[in-house]
Amino acid sequence: MRQLIFALCIGALPFAANAVEPDEMLTDPLLEQRAREISKDLRCVVCQNQDIDSSNAGVARDLRLLVRERLVAGDTDTQVIEYIRARYGDYVLLKPPLEPATYALWFAPIAFVLIGVFVGGGVLMSRRKQEAFEDLGAEDENTVSEILRQNEAGDAS
Amino acid sequence: MKRLIAGLPFIAAVIFGGFFLWGLNPDRDPNEIPSVLISQPAPAFDLDPVPGLETPGLARSDLVGNERPVVVNVFASWCVPCRAEHAVLTRFVERDGMRLFGINYKDKPEDAVKWLNDLGNPYERIGSDLSGRTGIEWGLSGVPETFIVDGDGTVLFRYVGPVVGPDAVERFTTALTQAGALPNGAGS
Structure with missing residues (x-):
């Protein structure tokens, strides 16, 4: 029985695995959760059509770290997204803003x-x-x- | 009303055909990311020199107050296209008098030093961006990228990818000439 559970856990590992590496994660689970949500709305500029949360590209990792840094500094979610949008433009948003x-x-x-x-x-x-x-x-x-x-x-x- | 409905397929065909025609344009690059930096002030940054290199570091203040627009090139020794681009940039500097500054992006200093010793160093100043944070400030999506910055610190032009091959060199030369970045105004 124990072996079965172990096998199931091992089997589930690939699905839980992600581009977000342990050393990037924040210790505060609430902030980390917010960072994950923000990352899912930001496009990776190298491998386009992938969000930075699931991208292994170097720039995506840098952006993930930046998102976390801004959150720790006390930014709101909107402020973080605006910060990155100011540098990469609307293109970086996976959901385009509602504008004329x-x-x-x-x-x-x-x-x-x-x-x-x-x-x-x-x-x-x-x-x-x-x-x-x-x-x-x-x-x-x-x-x-x-x-x-x-x-x-x-x-x- | 009947006539309107009968005409709908035709109208739809014209609209979709127009889109297809636009999409077939060989000059259109769907992967191109529009830069927000054009006509905007260059981002603030202050980078230390590459350790082991005589060339001084690079900060935003070095880009401002120059007589002519200058060129900022983001490069790395691990970037293969940069090697090809290096010769082109060197020629622009030596033959046309272009002023070139470098941002060494996420590169090991010893690799960068070796690379520049092998190929030559056309850069007046080189800032070492180990963390890649300055790259983000510039809206970088990869290396190499090349910017033309006006004397007041405004970004005039951005080239994504290596300036290699006749088309790229021509586009870059045109941009340099239009910006007035070449002293004799020439460049061919």
Whole structure:
């Protein structure tokens, strides 16, 4: 039993392992938690599309250390992010800020959904109106009943 | 209304086609990180000289008050492209009279000394940035990077990567000339 638990723990290790190395971590668990949250929102400038929390690049490590240093110095989360943003620009934020320049980015998806609903709904509505059928003309009625009668005769034989 | 709906696919195709056309532009580098430093004052820093080197250290005050704009190059002995770039920068200094300052980024001093002894030292001043903190102040994403700094301490130009090859050298020369960093105004 003990061996099994040990094996499970060993097996779980790779999932717990992270780019954050023990010597970087802060002793205060609360601050460390905040540092981790901030790091997840900051882009690594070397291996783009990775946050600095999970990146092994040298610059990412330096930025992680910097984030922790600022936190220890008493900065708020926003101040820390602003500090790094002042040096690397908006690009370093994984979540782009809501500004006039990024309105298209933020609102285009909503706008597209609205357009889709509007157009799709319009098409469906107009199609439903067409479906309300009118009576067949006398000639068509005759043709249909002729076909039906022939079918019945065919089935009986 | 019908006509509008019928035209929608065409409009969508034009919009998406426009984006694709923009994306296909070979000059567009999606990995390029826009620098926030351009037209901004150079960051404050004060770096000690590389131990074992005669060249003095580098601080922000050395970049200010120069007659012409100066060039700050971030390099390291462990950086292979820097080796190729070194020859280009040396030529700019010796032939065109460009003033060159260096930031030795996260480099072992003895390696840096050996590297400069082997290849020659075109730098007027070299600051040793062991921790990489000054690199962060400059918004560095890797080495080499090269900046042109105006006499009042404003960053005029940033080049990410080695200034190697005809295209890069041409871009850099143009930037130097526009900044007026070359004494005779020439440079080819």
